[in-house]
Amino acid sequence: MHSKCIVHRDIKSENVFFAKERLIKLGDFGFSTYSEKNQALTTFCGSPPYAAPELYRDENYIGIYVDIWAMGITLFFMVTALMPFRAENVGKLKKSIIDGHYSIPGHVSNECQELINGLLNHEINERWSIKEIRSCSWLAHQNFPKEFDPFLTNINDYSISSNETTISTVLPTKFSIEHETFLRLEKLGITSEHLQAMNKNIDDNNFSNRDNINGTYRIILHRLQKQLNALERDDMYEKKMNEDFSSSRHHMISSYSKTGEQQTQLKLNQSQAQNTRVCIIL
Structure with missing residues (x-):
């Protein structure tokens, strides 16, 4: 900010x-x-x-x-x-x-x-x-998520939407997300003809960046941003939970010797640890 x-x-x-x-x-x-x-x-x-x-x-x-x-x-x-x-x-x-x-x-x-x-x-x-x-x-040791990329907020600024480019579905990029936004606009019926008409209004100085097309563009773009950002944040959280679980489980196992009654207790604790992991994930 x-x-x-x-x-x-x-x-x-x-x-x-x-x-x-x-x-x-x-x-x-x-x-x-x-x-x-x-x-x-x-x-x-x-x-x-x-x-x-x-x-x-x-x-x-x-x-x-x-x-x-x-x-x-x-x-x-x-x-x-x-x-x-x-x-x-x-x-x-x-x-x-x-x-x-x-x-x-x-x-x-x-x-x-x-x-x-x-x-x-x-x-x-x-x-x-x-x-x-x-x-x-x-x-200390806190994960700070990345800020959103500075995507275009006005649809008329997008000059590469019609280019035929291979879009990566494995690693989303700024370009691929903006491109996906335009694909979804087309599915909603906002075609290239609408965009051309908008550009004509810009040339005639009869344009507002708060119209319904720009509003729809921003809503879709923000939803895609949230999906990408949430995935990154969930990955970091899951990684941290797995690290904490592995560390606590190792400490628990090393606390018991491998003999007689203590082995039985160890098996019981390991079983409980598996349940605990399920609870953490949920």
Whole structure:
């Protein structure tokens, strides 16, 4: 999101949605805006408890740092079920956030506390970046899925749809997915004649990229994107589960000697381990 110069400006727990296991999505982009790196913004946006101190203190702010602060508030709430800054009214809340004093409960791990403190740093230049967040010890050994490829969003930009090209069905590529999108458009009755008519409207300056054909194109393209991305993510998850299962099973087997009654116990545990694997897959 930030790499595409988009700042959200309203990150909070209510805008984080669980799409499925191990897949969350950030929603409600009503306050989002396009912002160049280090571009100063002046509009106050978001929810007061999640607002960064510079929103209350300064005349302008940098959108990326405001989003990162809100991520810190959200993480604090996720691991403690509390808000770091609490007050009876907005005025007192503002003072509390500007003062910057908060306390992390002792049950939160040191690694997680380090991340929270990095996100809630009052000095924006010392506030952790996305790169630092991903490389922190609390998120060690986590698999970060790839972002979606930057597919074309306007159908009129696609200039190679009519080329006869061999499409790989084994390893989908950006081109093959866009090509598949056009094939599905044809099955829905959106033919080359419709596209030619659209191009004529473009030449006549009578064109909107929000028409029904572009809308259908984007819906199909997004569905294909989700299918490809979900396959990659499920593969990583299954691989991790198999690694964890193999490691725990090896540890269980090595815990027993191969004699008498203990051999019987080992066979029982191995049988249970097979059932456990089925449960993990389900």
